[in-house]
Amino acid sequence: MKHLIKIKSLEKAIIIFFGFSVFTSKAGLNISVVLLFILFFYQLISDKNYWTQMANNKIFLLSISLYIIGLLSTLVYPSNLADTIYFARKAAFLLVIPCLFILNMDAENKSLAINSVCAGFMVAAVNVAYQAYHLGAWHGERVTSFFDLGRWSEMLTYFLVFLLPLLLDAKEKKQKRILYLLLIIIGYACLILSGSRGGMLATVIVTVLYLVIYKRYVLLKLSAILLIVLPLLMFIFPSTVNVVEGRIASIANTTTDGSNSARIKMWESGYLFAVDNLKNNPTTFFFGTGLIDFEREYSIYINSLNDNILSDYPDFSFRDNHNGILDATNKLGIVYELMFLVLIVLITRQIMKASPNIKYSGLSVIVAFFIIGMFYTNQLEYQTICFFYFISISLPSLQEKAHA
Numbered sequence: 001m002k003h004l005i006k007i008k009s010l011e012k013a014i015i016i017f018f019g020f021s022v023f024t025s026k027a028g029l030n031i032s033v034v035l036l037f038i039l040f041f042y043q044l045i046s047d048k049n050y051w052t053q054m055a056n057n058k059i060f061l062l063s064i065s066l067y068i069i070g071l072l073s074t075l076v077y078p079s080n081l082a083d084t085i086y087f088a089r090k091a092a093f094l095l096v097i098p099c100l101f102i103l104n105m106d107a108e109n110k111s112l113a114i115n116s117v118c119a120g121f122m123v124a125a126v127n128v129a130y131q132a133y134h135l136g137a138w139h140g141e142r143v144t145s146f147f148d149l150g151r152w153s154e155m156l157t158y159f160l161v162f163l164l165p166l167l168l169d170a171k172e173k174k175q176k177r178i179l180y181l182l183l184i185i186i187g188y189a190c191l192i193l194s195g196s197r198g199g200m201l202a203t204v205i206v207t208v209l210y211l212v213i214y215k216r217y218v219l220l221k222l223s224a225i226l227l228i229v230l231p232l233l234m235f236i237f238p239s240t241v242n243v244v245e246g247r248i249a250s251i252a253n254t255t256t257d258g259s260n261s262a263r264i265k266m267w268e269s270g271y272l273f274a275v276d277n278l279k280n281n282p283t284t285f286f287f288g289t290g291l292i293d294f295e296r297e298y299s300i301y302i303n304s305l306n307d308n309i310l311s312d313y314p315d316f317s318f319r320d321n322h323n324g325i326l327d328a329t330n331k332l333g334i335v336y337e338l339m340f341l342v343l344i345v346l347i348t349r350q351i352m353k354a355s356p357n358i359k360y361s362g363l364s365v366i367v368a369f370f371i372i373g374m375f376y377t378n379q380l381e382y383q384t385i386c387f388f389y390f391i392s393i394s395l396p397s398l399q400e401k402a403h404a
Contacts, residue, residue: 015109019116022386023124024146029385033093040099060098062343067094073287073333083290093385104392113393128190140243142195153196154372154383158390160187161206161364169357197251202371206364262315263322270321273301288333295319324373354396362394
């Protein structure tokens with residue numbers, strides 16, 4: 001009995017530490033993955049029921065298989081040990097998805113996970129406020145917290161769309177809903193300060209979709225409030241509003257905005273690179289160039305078509321395709337990427353069995369993941385670990401699963 005209590009206490013400690021690290025520490029995320037792996041391995045060898053549970057669950061089997069396929073892909077091509085080691089380290093979180101999902105199917109752990117993420121966000125937001133304060137007047141400078149701008153804004157997006165259904169859930173306690181509202185307002189301020197167009201676009205799209213489908217009356221109220229608030233903000237803070245307005249307007253600017261035109265060119269080039277591999281080097285198409293070898297092989301291909309591409313598109317990158325699915329397909333192969341997409345589909349089906357409030361949170365995070373993935377590489381990054389943490393909270397609790 002004492003042994004069981006110690007294990008449960010350890011599980012809760014890991015959940016809290018992991019959740020707090022989501023917004024505050026790369027090292028914390030790495031340590032969380034290691035701790036989960038140790039717990040996972042210990043449970044496998046000490047609990048026969050745990051092993052049976054793993055062996056009979058498609059999500060758990062597929063996440064482990066995905067990791068193995070990724071390793072084998074680097075061995076098949078480019079047969080580079082450095083690539084294999086690099087993937088083994090970057091994708092290690094796939095091994096702990098089973099353990100993480102089981103932990104957060106516990107109702108008490110869900111609550112701890114949400115609270116710890118919120119606590120970590122508040123610490124990160126204080127850091128943003130501190131940096132913004134020392135800027136003095138804000139003229140569009142991009143402000144981040146403990147992560148770089150891209151990761152910070154993507155995690156903010158997941159956080160905002162995750163909290164919205166909880167905020168609008170009438171079953172939640174009033175105090176919690178007020179807290180969620182405050183956190184969302186602060187989160188939007190942080191997102192605007194980050195200057196992330198992809199994050200802002202994904203957040204707005206997912207928010208509007210959720211409100212249109214499930215909460216139309218809230219959308220009408222919100223629209224009425226914005227019609228009053230936005231003109232007031234424009235009158236009180238004209239220069240600040242102009243900066244934000246210009247940043248948002250630049251999202252659709254593909255003529256004079258160099259980063260947008262370069263991104264479109266990267267999408268086109270990444271697609272053509274995949275097609276060329278399918279025709280002339282099928283092994284690379286099916287198993288990828290490898291995470292490390294990609295830049296070399298991609299550079300050779302691009303320069304064979306246009307050796308002056310950087311003159312035409314100064315923001316063009318040879319390191320990635322600025323698109324999650326396209327980038328993973330080229331680096332890890334179509335076999336790996338299809339398995340990854342199947343894994344997300346299976347997780348989505350499982351989330352659909354959860355109670356409405358947390359279910360919509362999980363679905364919103366998944367939609368946001370793919371919208372952001374249109375503009376950034378986001379499948380083997382720190383923010384990917386955070387993505388899986390958010391959707392692990394959205395799975396049905398053990399009680400719900402038993403009655404599904």
